Amino acid sequence: MPPDTTPPARSAPSITVARRSSGASLTNSEAGIDMRALRAYRLQRLRNELKARDLAGCVLYDPINVRYATGSRNMAVWTLHNPARYCFVATEGPVILFDFHNCEFLSEGLETIDEVRPATSWFYFGAGPRVEERAKRWADEIADLLLTHGSGNRRLALDHCDPAGATILAAHGIEIQDAQAPIEMARRIKSAEEIACMNAAVAVCETGMARMREALRPGMTENELWSILHQTNIAMGGEWIETRLLSSGGRTNPWFQECGDRIIRAGELVSFDSDLIGPFGYCADISRTYFCGPGKPSTEQRRLYRLAWEQIHHNIDLLEPGLSFRAFAERSWTLPASCAANRYSVVAHGVGLCDEYPHCAYLQDFERGGYDGLFEAGMTVCIESYIGEVGGDEGVKLEQQVLITETGIELLSTFPFEEELLAREI
Numbered sequence: 148m149p150p151d152t153t154p155p156a157r158s159a160p161s162i163t164v165a166r167r168s169s170g171a172s173l174t175n176s177e178a179g180i181d182m183r184a185l186r187a188y189r190l191q192r193l194r195n196e197l198k199a200r201d202l203a204g205c206v207l208y209d210p211i212n213v214r215y216a217t218g219s220r221n222m223a224v225w226t227l228h229n230p231a232r233y234c235f236v237a238t239e240g241p242v243i244l245f246d247f248h249n250c251e252f253l254s255e256g257l258e259t260i261d262e263v264r265p266a267t268s269w270f271y272f273g274a275g276p277r278v279e280e281r282a283k284r285w286a287d288e289i290a291d292l293l294l295t296h297g298s299g300n301r302r303l304a305l306d307h308c309d310p311a312g313a314t315i316l317a318a319h320g321i322e323i324q325d326a327q328a329p330i331e332m333a334r335r336i337k338s339a340e341e342i343a344c345m346n347a348a349v350a351v352c353e354t355g356m357a358r359m360r361e362a363l364r365p366g367m368t369e370n371e372l373w374s375i376l377h378q379t380n381i382a383m384g385g386e387w388i389e390t391r392l393l394s395s396g397g398r399t400n401p402w403f404q405e406c407g408d409r410i411i412r413a414g415e416l417v418s419f420d421s422d423l424i425g426p427f428g429y430c431a432d433i434s435r436t437y438f439c440g441p442g443k444p445s446t447e448q449r450r451l452y453r454l455a456w457e458q459i460h461h462n463i464d465l466l467e468p469g470l471s472f473r474a475f476a477e478r479s480w481t482l483p484a485s486c487a488a489n490r491y492s493v494v495a496h497g498v499g500l501c502d503e504y505p506h507c508a509y510l511q512d513f514e515r516g517g518y519d520g521l522f523e524a525g526m527t528v529c530i531e532s533y534i535g536e537v538g539g540d541e542g543v544k545l546e547q548q549v550l551i552t553e554t555g556i557e558l559l560s561t562f563p564f565e566e567e568l569l570a571r572e573i
Contacts, residue, residue: 180347181426185340186218186259189333190242192519196329197208197238197304203297204237205304205326206289211500212306212330214428219244230307231268235262235289240296259434262315269312278312286315293321300395304329331376331504335497336525341429342550345499345527347557349548350383352433353562355379356421363439364411369393369406376421385425391502392544393419395439400535401489415439416448418544424501432498432529433560434546436568444568448541450569451534454483455543458532462494463549466556468524476517478512482534485512489542491533498548526551527559541566 193216197205207213207246208230210223216236216341226232226247234242241261244254251263266381267288268274269281303316304326304331313323355376362375364503380388391405394417411417412463418436425431436452438444461480479494495507505528508517522528527550535542 180340180343182218182340183258185338185344186257186461188303188340189215190217190259192336193236193330194238196333199299199462200302200304200324200329200407202302202304202324202329203293203300203328204235204240205306206233206235206304206305206308207326207330208233212326213244213426214498215334217242217244217259217536218257219246219260221247221250221253229268229272230309231273236293237296238293238300239298244249247549250342270309274442282309282311283315286319290316290319290321290443291446293531304348306330309435312382313465334435334499334522335348335504337499337527337550338525342559343501344427344525345429345431345548347427348423348429349559349561350430350434351380351383351385351425352421352423352431354559355423356433356435356562359419359534360437363411363417363437365439366410368408368410369398369417370408372411372420373406376419376423380423380425383426385423386428389424389430390420391421392422393417397540399436400539402533402535402542402544403489411439413439414442414445416444416541416543418542420544420546422502427557428500430498431560432502432546433547433548433562434531434544435562436543436545436565438565445534448543449568449570450563451539451543453570454486455534455545456533456564456569457536458482459530459545459547460480462530462532463547463556466522466528466530466549466551468551468553469478470522471507471519472507472517472521473513473519475507475522476513483519485536485539486534488537489533489535491531493531495528497532500526503530505562522551524551524553 171190173505209225213234214220217234231247233245243262244260245266253261254263269278269285269286274281301320302322304324306326359375388517391404395411395417396403399418401414416436417439420434421431423431458480465478482490493507494509497503505520530547534546550557550559
């Protein structure tokens with residue numbers, strides 16, 4: 148037998164492997180969390196909600212919804228306002244991800260995705276005067292998927308769809324429904340893996356909060372202090388922060404003023420709301436108010452802080468499975484009349500991959516903007532407080548993140564309150 152002269156197969160040089168290594172990825176079981184179980188749970192909950200509404204499937208554009216359904220991410224903040232990436236989820240059939248230009252490889256290894264195709268973008272930046280042409284190409288492909296995998300059901304849910312695409316889908320005989328309702332209801336109950344992811348996000352957030360507390364000093368700007376939370380989040384595997392809600396001194400009243408170049412002075416309050424999207428894409432939504440020394444808080448600062456602390460703890464103690472949102476509003480802590488007009492937008496809200504269902508309105512706002520429902524075991528919610536006198540000098544923002552269990556609640560946020568502002572140890 149003549150000798151085998153076939154050259155041996157060449158493996159990639161070790162330096163090439165090293166250069167391409169990115170550490171733990173979304174497809175692995177990270178930090179002891181079973182990511183495959185997490186993805187399977189989320190996708191099945193979405194499909195259960197679609198089936199309950201007699202929907203053949205959904206098309207999701209919101210990157211948070213795409214993340215929930217598939218576990219895949221790509222340029223999340225950019226695609227929040229540039230609809231360049233979407234997925235089709237059949238209620239009984241495949242999950243097909245349509246990704247941005249040459250990004251198909253990013254979802255390799257995700258068992259929740261059956262196929263990846265290039266996206267057809269038809270927003271004006273990408274399509275210009277060819278919007279109608281591109282929208283027709285998009286709608287024809289979506290209609291074909293629905294006809295192939297819908298078993299005759301032409302009811303399709305979408306979370307976002309501009310008029311041109313909706314009109315063409317309707318011409319195909321497709322009945323368009325809102326996808327946000329089923330996906331919000333799917334997201335409301337968290338699995339053990341989701342709670343583990345959220346705990347990781349809270350840990351990162353509270354690390355950043357501790358660094359902020361340690362760094363706070365007169366003479367630094369609001370932006371300088373706020374940047375510490377951003378840096379900590381990114382350095383520890385987090386993703387972004389949704390708002391710029393940090394203010395100091397007189398800018399703490401009324402609430403919702405964004406941080407800026409104002410110099411923080413000794414003796415002032417500094418209030419902030421983290422709104423942090425941390426590791427695994429989960430949200431840590433925690434608020435605290437610090438006192439900037441040296442010196443001691445004033446009697447008025449302590450009074451405001453104590454009121455906010457009482458509101459938070461009174462309302463947390465109300466939470467239990469089966470409590471309705473209206474009953475919660477009726478029993479919740481009563482704001483002083485002088486603070487009522489400056490009240491926060493909600494008493495409580497759900498939290499997961501971001502702020503989500505439910506939105507629990509104050510009783511005085513219930514008829515205009517509230518809705519009823521039930522708290523359930525497995526929900527994660529944030530309890531809110533903002534206390535600021537109308538026309539007052541300063542305000543206090545506090546917020547706790549909790550898990551509702553079969554028997555009550557479990558605190559997810561454990562960052563300490565300010566003993567000096569409470570004027571006692573707690």
